[in-house]
Every structure is written in C-alpha cells, then in structure tokens.
Amino acid sequence: MSTRTARGCVIKAGEMEFRPLDGCRVATAVGPHLGARIVRLDVVEVPAGSVWRPSSSPREENVVVVFGGSGSAASGTARRPVGRADTVYAPTGDPYELSADAGDDLTAYVWNTELRPERAPGTDPRRFSRLWNEETQLKGFTGTGQAETSARTATMNFLFWPGTGSPQLCLHCGFMQPGEYFNVHVHPESEEAFIAFEGKGQLHLDGEWYDAAPGDVLFAPPGVPHGTRHPDEDPTAPRFATCGGPTPFDPVLYQRAGVPTDVR
Structure with a gap:
C-alpha cells in the first residue's frame, strides 16, 4: 500500500x-x-x-x-x-x-x-x-545526523553528476549487501526522488521504515529525512539496489566522496 x-511519500509500483x-x-x-x-x-x-x-x-x-x-x-x-x-x-x-x-x-x-x-x-x-559503473563512488556515508547511524555502509555509484557535466539533475545508484545501510540524511534545498531497482529492502522516510520491492518510489521534499537499508542478515540474500538522486544535486554528497562539485 x-x-x-x-x-513525502512511498509509492508502490503496482x-x-x-x-x-x-x-x-x-x-x-x-x-x-x-x-x-x-x-x-x-x-x-x-x-x-x-x-x-x-x-x-x-x-x-x-x-x-x-x-x-x-x-x-x-x-x-x-x-x-x-x-x-x-x-x-x-x-x-x-x-x-x-x-x-x-x-x-x-x-x-x-x-x-x-x-x-x-x-x-x-x-x-x-x-x-x-547503474553498475563504479568509476566514481561514495563509501562510508555516515548520514547527516537525523537518525542513529550504522557502520555497515552501502556503496553509491555516481553516474550523472557535476563531474560528468550535469548542472542540476544527477543520478546515483546505491547498492546494499545484507545488513548494509545508506544512512538517513536530508537535503536542505533539494527534492529527492529515487526508486528501488533490484532486490528487496527498506526505505526510510521521516522517521519510518517501509518495505520496498523493485519499481517502488520514494519522494522526500527538502529537509525531510530519508535513507535505505537491506535488513536481511542472511549473507546469501541478493543485494538491494536503488537509483535516483536529489534535484538540484546536493554538493555534500560529492564533498563526502572527496570529488569536485564544479560542473564540467
């Protein structure tokens, strides 16, 4: 449902x-x-x-x-x-x-x-x-302080971002192995829209976690906490992958990754 x-909202694909x-x-x-x-x-x-x-x-x-x-x-x-x-x-x-x-x-x-x-x-x-392009990545993301963080952090690929010439839109792909999180965070001036692309996991929106399957969508207005996690502790479970990004792009993500924020 x-x-x-x-x-914000979580929209089921069906x-x-x-x-x-x-x-x-x-x-x-x-x-x-x-x-x-x-x-x-x-x-x-x-x-x-x-x-x-x-x-x-x-x-x-x-x-x-x-x-x-x-x-x-x-x-x-x-x-x-x-x-x-x-x-x-x-x-x-x-x-x-x-x-x-x-x-x-x-x-x-x-x-x-x-x-x-x-x-x-x-x-x-x-x-x-x-989505699986690994040339530029963010690892070890600790969130922005709105919720308790996990040390078991996901990896995020940057596909379209300032470093590839995108001035406002961006596209990132986060992939989580069992037990991993992309920790809860906010974008002060950006709207976030992303989808569950592969596997099953959970989406965080404004203090609550929601089960997600491929095709489901999360929308978070500026300043609303959101994140993702793979709650399954079975190490053989398939990974959970999401894709999307904040609009306009949030320079904090690139600063955390140690890459320039200038549009090329």
Whole structure:
C-alpha cells in the first residue's frame, strides 16, 4: 500500500496510475500532485516496436533509467542500444528518444527538471552510462545526523553528476549487501526522488521504515529525512539496489566522496 504524507511519500509500483500518451503508457510517480516543485519522475512503458519521443523545452534536463526490456535510446544526435540498468542523460535543450525492440516492451523511469536561471549547462556532458559503473563512488556515508547511524555502509555509484557535466539533475545508484545501510540524511534545498531497482529492502522516510520491492518510489521534499537499508542478515540474500538522486544535486554528497562539485 502506498504511503503519502505532507512530508513525502512511498509509492508502490503496482499502484501507479498509467494513462495512454502518444502510443505509449505513462504514469507520473512524482510531480505537482505530491507537492514537487523541482523534479518530476515519470514511468514510461513503450510497447514492442514503438517509439517514445516526448517534446522538451529549451531549459529542460532529463535522466532515463531502463527498468526492463531492450531497444535503443537517443540523446541529442547520439544513439545507443539499451537494456535493463542502462542510463541516458539528455542535457538542457536536447531531445531524447526511446525505441523498444520489435519483440520486447521497454519500461523506463524518467527524471525531469527545468534548469534554474543561475545554472549553466555542462560543456561536454556524459550522455550514456550504466547503474553498475563504479568509476566514481561514495563509501562510508555516515548520514547527516537525523537518525542513529550504522557502520555497515552501502556503496553509491555516481553516474550523472557535476563531474560528468550535469548542472542540476544527477543520478546515483546505491547498492546494499545484507545488513548494509545508506544512512538517513536530508537535503536542505533539494527534492529527492529515487526508486528501488533490484532486490528487496527498506526505505526510510521521516522517521519510518517501509518495505520496498523493485519499481517502488520514494519522494522526500527538502529537509525531510530519508535513507535505505537491506535488513536481511542472511549473507546469501541478493543485494538491494536503488537509483535516483536529489534535484538540484546536493554538493555534500560529492564533498563526502572527496570529488569536485564544479560542473564540467
């Protein structure tokens, strides 16, 4: 059952409401209906052999995570085959497109924001990556003091972030082995929207823990505590992975990782 409060929500994948749009199906998981003012998170289902080609504004950024199926994706004039766990970044003003293979539906989660006037696009942004890209990571995150912390900390991959040319949106992937936490924290000026991508675990929102399965979504407004954990103590249990990020990006995460916060 989805949980919605004035201070955020956890939305179960099976309770999202889809609508037909341009030959595809779209559900807005996070948006103005939840009080989100900075970020929107849509779930897009592209039928086999079809194309999702949304319109975009000159100040719009998009990040795509392929949740299931296979096909190809375009960002601006660049195109690449994609499958589960592949990711796409469409810089400000550049269109993106998702095409599903002839024999396979494609499902994607899409983060969208309008670039704020004081922020400038990157000079040569990365357009494609994968959730399991380990080139830049945050380890040993101790949270920001809103809840008791665990020393058994998760690892977070940075996929799209200031170091890859993203001025406002970001995409991170946190993966937890049994017993590990991404400790509770807040983003003072950012809205957080992320999904459970793989395995089963729990999501923290404003003092409570909620069971989560793949496709579930968490939304936390600025200043609301949130985090994740893998509560299973069986060392053979599958890992729990989440992906998403605060919008605008929170420089604290990169400072904790010891990497620059400047947009390249």
